[in-house]
Amino acid sequence: MNTLTTEKKQEVAEKSDGKELKQQIKVYSPNVDVYETDNSLLFRVEMPGVDDKSVEITIEKDQLQLEGKFQIGVEEKGQVRLAEYREGNYFRRFTIGKAIDSEKAVAKMKNGILELSIPKIEPKKTKVEIRNS
Amino acid sequence: MLFRILEPQTKANQFWRDFDRLNDELTRSILDNQFGTSSHFPPVNVYTKEDEALVTCLLPGMDTDQIDINVKDNMLSIHGKKKTEELAEGTEVHRREIFQGEFHRSLELPFRVNQDQVSAKYVNGVLNIHLPRREEDKPKKVSINIG
Numbered sequence A: 001m002n003t004l005t006t007e008k009k010q011e012v013a014e015k016s017d018g019k020e021l022k023q024q025i026k027v028y029s030p031n032v033d034v035y036e037t038d039n040s041l042l043f044r045v046e047m048p049g050v051d052d053k054s055v056e057i058t059i060e061k062d063q064l065q066l067e068g069k070f071q072i073g074v075e076e077k078g079q080v081r082l083a084e085y086r087e088g089n090y091f092r093r094f095t096i097g098k099a100i101d102s103e104k105a106v107a108k109m110k111n112g113i114l115e116l117s118i119p120k121i122e123p124k125k126t127k128v129e130i131r132n133s
Numbered sequence B: 001m002l003f004r005i006l007e008p009q010t011k012a013n014q015f016w017r018d019f020d021r022l023n024d025e026l027t028r029s030i031l032d033n034q035f036g037t038s039s040h041f042p043p044v045n046v047y048t049k050e051d052e053a054l055v056t057c058l059l060p061g062m063d064t065d066q067i068d069i070n071v072k073d074n075m076l077s078i079h080g081k082k083k084t085e086e087l088a089e090g091t092e093v094h095r096r097e098i099f100q101g102e103f104h105r106s107l108e109l110p111f112r113v114n115q116d117q118v119s120a121k122y123v124n125g126v127l128n129i130h131l132p133r134r135e136e137d138k139p140k141k142v143s144i145n146i147g
Helices: B014-035
Strands: A004-016 A019-030 A032-036 A040-046 A055-060 A063-070 A079-083 A088-096 A106-110 A113-119 B044-048 B052-058 B067-072 B075-082 B092-096 B101-108 B119-123 B126-132
Touching: A019 A063, A040 A063, A040 A088, A055 A106, A055 A113, A063 A113, B044 B101, B067 B119, B067 B126, B075 B126
Parallel strands: A019 A088
Antiparallel strands: A004 A019, A032 A040, A032 B092, A040 A113, A055 A063, A063 A088, A079 B044, A106 A113, B044 B052, B052 B126, B067 B075, B075 B101, B119 B126
C-alpha cells in the first residue's frame, strides 16, 4: 500500500575535511510488480523522486539489482512541518530463475516508475552422441 | 516460484530458507497494515515559509488528470485514482505490490491559503503543491514609535 515500505539503514562513510563522517542513509525497498509474458519478463518498480540518470540496473547471471538515489533538497523548501518520508536510496535485488537475454533488456522511467523488460530465451538443447570406440 | 530471494549460502536447508522468507513477508505485511493504511497514502511532506506552504507527495505512476487537488481555507485535500494496469492475455503475474485504486488524503495547513494562486507540479512521480498564504493571514510587522 505504502510507497515506501520495508526499510533498512546503510552506513556510508563520507570524507569531508580529512575526517571520516559516518552517515546513515535510509534504504527503501521499492514496491515491484513482476509480470511474465510469453517472450519477456516485465518489472515495474516504484521509485518516486528519482530521475532516469540516478537509476542503476545491473544484471549479473541470474541476479537482477535495482538501485536509485532519491534526494529532496530540504533546505530551500522551508521549515519542515510534517515529514512522512525522507531522502534515501532505493535498493532491491531479485534472482531470476529463467533463461534471459540480459543484453537486450530495455528500461525506461516514467512518472517515477521504472519499467524494465527483459526478453526470455529458449534454453539451448544440445544432443550428445555416444561414440562407440 | 520464479523469483526467490537468495539467502546466505550457509542456510543450505530448504525449509529454513522458506521459513525465513515467510517471516519476511509476514513482517512486511504487518508493517504495511500499521503504517501503510489508506489514510496514509500517499506519503506527504509539508514545508512552510512565512508566505507559503509546500506540500510534496510521493505519487508514482499517475496521470495528472487523475489527481484532484482541492483547497478550502486551511484544508488541502488530494484525491485520485490509480488505474489498474491492463495486462495482455496470457500474462502471468508474479508479484503485485504497487498500490492500485482510489486514495484520499486531507491535510490541515498552519494558515489559510489563497485558493486562486495554488499551483501544482508533477515531476518524477512526486507531486509538489505550492500554497501561497492569504494576504490577511500574513504576519504584520508593527513598528513601535518612541514618543
